[in-house]
């Protein structure tokens with residue numbers, strides 16, 4: 524088996540053309556001719572499959588140690604399709620600290636379609652166990668969570684899920700397969716927003732579902748070709764290109780994140796720093812048991828709402844924008860952006876208040892990022 528870094532570049536060496544092109548071509552075509560009646564080149568119509576997208580999907584399936592990956596036009600499109608596995612009356616237990624868009628999809632679309640949810644702290648396995656009822660079909664976790672950086676023990680939840688006949692779905696957007704491989708830890712389905720670290724350049728949207736099981740692959744592929752939220756050839760190519768540098772970006776972004784987290788700890792206006800890579804983080808050890816790194820996402824709480832607002836309006840190098848995982852560092856105000864649709868009481872109970880900021884560390888020099896924060900913090 525090749526090293527992960529090599530797989531990012533040669534994770535699928537199938538050849539799609541005869542020119543010897545080193546970079547996979549962008550097959551910008553909607554449809555494919557048939558050589559004769561009842562014959563196919565293997566490609567019929569790009570919603571079903573397109574060689575550029577196929578190259579990307581095979582690469583990602585290899586990186587996640589799955590058997591199949593489907594590439595979508597966004598992370599939310601991947602999640603919306605995933606929900607087609609469930610029927611009215613089904614019940615799902617999900618993390619209570621989720622990407623705001625996932626929360627919105629569950630509450631405003633899936634519930635309308637008769638699927639029922641309970642949101643619990645999945646870091647505490649007894650809460651999952653207590654939540655299981657007759658109609659429970661799946662457990663949905665994000666780990667580390669967004670934005671509070673809580674870690675769920677994937678192996679332990681997978682054992683419980685298998686015992687009780689539930690699917691375990693893991694949103695692996697924050698760590699990517701470079702640092703965490705949920706299928707190898709016992710999960711059934713991995714979800715990604717490819718918009719983030721996998722794409723890595725804040726320039727395109729994408730999403731993925733990855734599975735390790737043939738039956739799940741067949742069921743999801745049927746929904747996939749039927750509903751059509753597939754990733755376009757050019758965007759597939761951008762993801763292929765992004766993934767080639769995933770390991771070096773993750774390493775460097777993580778290194779800078781640790782430096783920034785340590786610096787934040789020394790600031791008087793900072794009341795708490797949530798970064799899984801700090802030994803003081805409550806899930807530091809658990810994280811090392813299931814992941815090979817901590818990622819580059821930090822959230823921190825400042826003393827007052829005014830401080831948060833001042834930082835957001837003063838940062839210059841770091842940009843005040845939603846999203847994460849790209850080469851540009853971004854800062855967000857979860858309360859008003861990613862989690863604006865989560866009811867206030869639920870939000871505040873998790874610590875997502877007017878003093879909480881989230882920082883996605885990019886590839887700029889850590890010293891420059893610290894200097895930028897320094898000037899934004901100063902009165």
Ligand SMILES: *Cc1c(COP(=O)(O)O)cnc(C)c1O
Nearest residue numbers: 597598599622696716717718729
């Ligand atoms: C961004 C994000 C999503 C949604 O993905 P899009 O590509 O924005 O549709 C889902 N989960 C997590 C953890 C995310 O950060």
